[in-house]
Amino acid sequence: MPDVRTHEPDDHDNAYAGLLVNDTHWAFGTDFEDPLAGVDTTVPDGVDPATLAAYCLMLGDDALVLSQRLAEWCSNAPDLEEDIALSNIALDLLGQARLLLARAAAADGSQVPALPDGSPVPDEDRLAFFRDAPQFRNVRLVEVPGGDFAQTVVRILLFSSWRLALLDRLTRSRDGVLAAVAAKAVKELTYHRDFAGRWFLTLARGTDESRRRLVAGLDALWPLWSELFETHDVERAAARSGIGVDPADVAADVEAVLDQVLAASGVDRPAVAPLAAVQGDGAAQPAHGRKGRDGGHTEALGALLAEMQVVARAHPGGQW
């Protein structure tokens, strides 16, 4: 076992004295290398690279935007344990987003925003920080403001139940990178769903106030639920070519998990209509209007991105 010390045994007076003792195990000046370094990113035979990239962007943007929403809880959660739990979940989703955006860029570089020559910003960061709201392809469930802790629990339960079922099937993708990213993510999402399911049950069976807040959170997010199972043309094409999963195909499995939680909690399914698509905003759009997968978003996404992107955009040549 290597000899590792973080402080001199006799030095009790100075809280900072130990920071740089025997520090060879710290990596100073760590840079962020390609997360897919050495991974075979060849697009499988018969697969349209643009479809693969667009599909990865959808799954990556879902994770990125929810990660940003959950990170808003950092130092604001009801107690330290939940603060750490929400940050952990946000970090897992950020990691999934990074791999998926990097995979999108490797499949089809034409989606990646151009920056001044010599900019060291990697492709996945360009996609995260230099696209505007209409270019984001996330479902709207992940972008609406967070609400209270109960609503946060509801959102994690809805999102992770759906994403776990989706990515569990994606482990059989013909694209080896997507299959591997999904296999890792399934393990992480299992913990996220269990966390949210337990808190849902606890709040539903807790006090009148905790139950009231939980039901209000479910009512608030329910209009965005059905959008997760609507098949976009990109998802249909991805499923047909064997690299993606049609979200409509996982609906029965996901609803069964949700029913399990609702039954244990004694909470009914809300009777609330789905949120309408964005209509007539001047953009080229399908007849039914635009939802998250088409780039049609609520105004909350613009404010979220402004906060998330402002530093990167101020320094397009920055090295982090």
Added chain:
Amino acid sequence: MSAVLDRDRTLTRAREAAAAVVDPELPMLTLADLGVLRDVTVDDDGAVVAAITPTYSGCPAMAAMRDDLVRELRAAGFADARVRVVLEPAWTTDWITPAGRAALAAAGISPPGPAPQRSGPVLLRLAPVRRAVRCPRCGSDDVTVGSEFGSTACKALYRCRACLEPFEHVKEI
């Protein structure tokens, strides 16, 4: 014949250098003990490639591990050292070696049990996870889980009801 021997010695030296690099967040563990270091190869020109598998998708320690590997391999005389990411198969806590488990326990961190196996869909667990965990300080099995999420992505928070001390458990994945 001697070229083959030289090559074997070079490979052994590269493997030893890479295997001795420690995890930046669990410095009692080497990357080999953690199961993150999957392979080390040396090509005809003496270039070393170390293959590593990420623990969690968003583990911030991965970038530090890559930098540490390159630095230690260069320090061992391999000017051309590179790190390759291997995503498949996904890392599992089952790859932590017996020596790694002993080092964790000695540092007061409860080592993981067997990773969950499944066939069919992932089952929802609404009750707290039951694990055969013992307090690394006093050895009592009267412990309670405080949170499935801890100070790093890979650990859960526990408390011992016998000696009342909190401790961390490397959770099974």
